[in-house]
Amino acid sequence: MTTTAPPAPRQRRRDPRRHYPMWFYLPAGVVYGTLFIVPTIASFYFAFTRWNMTGAEFIGLENFALFFSEPYLFQGLVNTFVYGVLTSGLKVVLGLLLAVFLTSQIIARGYLRSVVFFPTLVSVVGVGITFTVLMDPEEGLINRALAAVGIAGPGWLTDPDLALFSVALVDVWKGVGLATLIYIAGVVAIPQEYFEAARVDGATAFQNLRYITLPLLRPATATVIVLSLIGGLRSFDLIWAMTQGGPGFTSDVVASVIFKQYQAGFWGLSSAGNVVLFLLVAALMVPLYWKLNRKEVEQ
Amino acid sequence: MSRPRAAGTVSGLIAIAVSAVVFLVPFAFIVLTASKNRSESALRDFSLPTEWAIWENFLAVVQARDYMLLAAFVNSTILTVASVAIMVVLAAMVGYVMQRRPNRWTPLLNALVLAGLIIPPAVVPTIWVLQGLGLFRTLHGLILIEVAFGLSFCVLLFRAFTATIPRELDEAAMIDGAGPVRLFFQVVLPLLRSVIVTAVIVQSVAVFNDFQNPLYFLPGDSNATVQLTLYNFRSQYTTQWNLLFMDILLITIPPLIMYAFFNRQIVAGLTSGAVKG
Known part of the structure; x- marks a missing residue:
């Protein structure tokens, strides 16, 4: 006791910091450290090894060379980028439009907000299975509806060129409610005085949107982009429930490649996939963070 | 004033029609297919069943594979309740001390918290750690995993909210002789109630709906979670x-109930930070 506490007892009692003890960090730190920090650091070692049931053997950059040369691995990297950017972009655009619409003077606003938001809370696997049935090329409801109006619907999940985009669309269907919700919070926070001043100046509805709403929604946009990009880049559940990366490996993303390599027993390669995903996320998020924050300071 | 109102009615009606097709039809399809008999459901079309078999289907799915779904609901409930309870208390402790006692390590802690939000967890090394601890393929292990992955979000929420509680309260409690533990659990924590409700609801929905972590860290049929039963039933019930x-319908009901009762807290939790950036 006496060796570890240099200040005299009287001083310590007055020191308010004593009431916010450092050991409050300890329980969370132990769980977070062992199950998140340690595996993350360890992945940087295992990514350089040939690791399976028999043990881990250091092989340098071989896993990464494989990742960038083998089409079935590299395609996953490209798809992750496409999927992340596409879902995030669509969520920004649709979320913004829906939020502006759902804050205007329309009937049934509460109902519409709930119905747009609710898919966010539903099980991803459930949504995935449901849409796999709805998107079936012959039996599916979507193509039957299209056939009824004389359009031959595509093989949403069976066409190699289309499968990734179909899954991305379902992702947007499920996730746009969250983007809308964030934008609605942003729109509601804009002071009405701006719109009144604009009306005195004779601004049109479009000018209101362009010169008042959009610039003032920048923080909301930043939140939506960051959240949906983080979610999109690590997305696994929906792709696994709908296509399992197929047909072939045309809708594989890095997260599904990691799972497939893990199941196949190539643990080193799987860990290398984690490192690649980490680097991709960092390469996109760091400049984005920097840019979004910097612009805010400039204004 | 009548023209904008008319326009609002018309665009509202159009929106209701569009939302019905885009958002309600998939849910209606789930309900209708779940109430059909086997041969009618095999057609996978959007129609009313000729005979409603909703109760028979309910019994059949509950009894399937030796009441596996019931066991899965028990597992998922234990997982959700335990992990969210632990997560919220630990995160509140961290967020509180981080806000009240900033020092030169705080930026590093901030970076670690943000890392937890952004970095995708490394799967196989996590399994390796869990195996070393003897927690792989156990519910305890999965609970701790969910705690570790959910902490960051909760810490940010609690740190932001602790700032709104005046320090004078802490000082008053200290003068009255409260120690640090009592100060936190009896003075501060009750004042955090609204944000605790938010964190609990948002994280419960997330943990209950989680598919990836149970798939990796609790594989197999023996103690599957509800999301895994969906995945396993799918290969069995083609x-x-x-x-x-x-x-699917049964698994959708818990979040639906959550939303019906707590939609204000869910909205508050998911939009926190959206306006300030």
């Missing part, structure tokens, strides 16, 4: 769409 969709 010809029994009515039972598969009944399973």
